[in-house]
Amino acid sequence: MLDLLPDLFDKYPNQLRLANVPFIDFGAKTCFFGEIVTIDCFNDNSKVKELLATSGQGKVLVVDGHASMNRALLGDMIAESAVKHDWQAVIINGCIRDAGTIGTLDIAVKALGTCPIKTEKLGQGQTNISLHFAGLTFVPGQYIYGDKNGIAVSDKLLII
Numbered sequence: 001m002l003d004l005l006p007d008l009f010d011k012y013p014n015q016l017r018l019a020n021v022p023f024i025d026f027g028a029k030t031c032f033f034g035e036i037v038t039i040d041c042f043n044d045n046s047k048v049k050e051l052l053a054t055s056g057q058g059k060v061l062v063v064d065g066h067a068s069m070n071r072a073l074l075g076d077m078i079a080e081s082a083v084k085h086d087w088q089a090v091i092i093n094g095c096i097r098d099a100g101t102i103g104t105l106d107i108a109v110k111a112l113g114t115c116p117i118k119t120e121k122l123g124q125g126q127t128n129i130s131l132h133f134a135g136l137t138f139v140p141g142q143y144i145y146g147d148k149n150g151i152a153v154s155d156k157l158l159i160i
């Protein structure tokens with residue numbers, strides 16, 4: 001499937017909330033949905049690496065990197081680990097690196113941009129908390145949908 005959000009909004013106009021930031025699509029996959037898993041971190045992707053090395057079947061990792069443009073919270077190795085562990089997508093309020101390689105991987109990746117510099121992994125960051133960015137609240141266990149048309153969240157799983 002290439003387009004999901006238009007049909008979803010036609011069918012469930014009152015159950016979806018739309019992000020107000022134009023994220024860039026970096027993965028080879030662009031259309032996805034799944035249960036929200038969250039990380040809050042700033043210029044340290046220790047928790048991103050840790051979580052994406054565990055099973056992500058049916059899940060989407062949402063990372064609030066506080067819009068930092070100074071470090072990359074995802075690179076090709078961690079993204080390959082995410083593919084291997086069946087994650088549906090990674091959404092980052094921040095940057096990625098290795099954009100060329102990530103563009104070949106079978107996973108959806110949305111971020112604000114790129115930065116070639118990796119983080120210092122000091123083990124910092126919080127998991128499984130509600131995040132607020134792009135005009136949305138991302139609550140762990142709720143659902144997220146994305147494609148080239150945008151990102152939306154809902155309290156419950158919506159079926160097309």
Ligand SMILES: O=C([O-])CC(=O)C(=O)O
Pocket residue numbers: 045072073074075076077078079097098118119
């Ligand atoms: O290790 C990192 O922080 C990011 C990276 O380069 C990779 O995932 O390959």
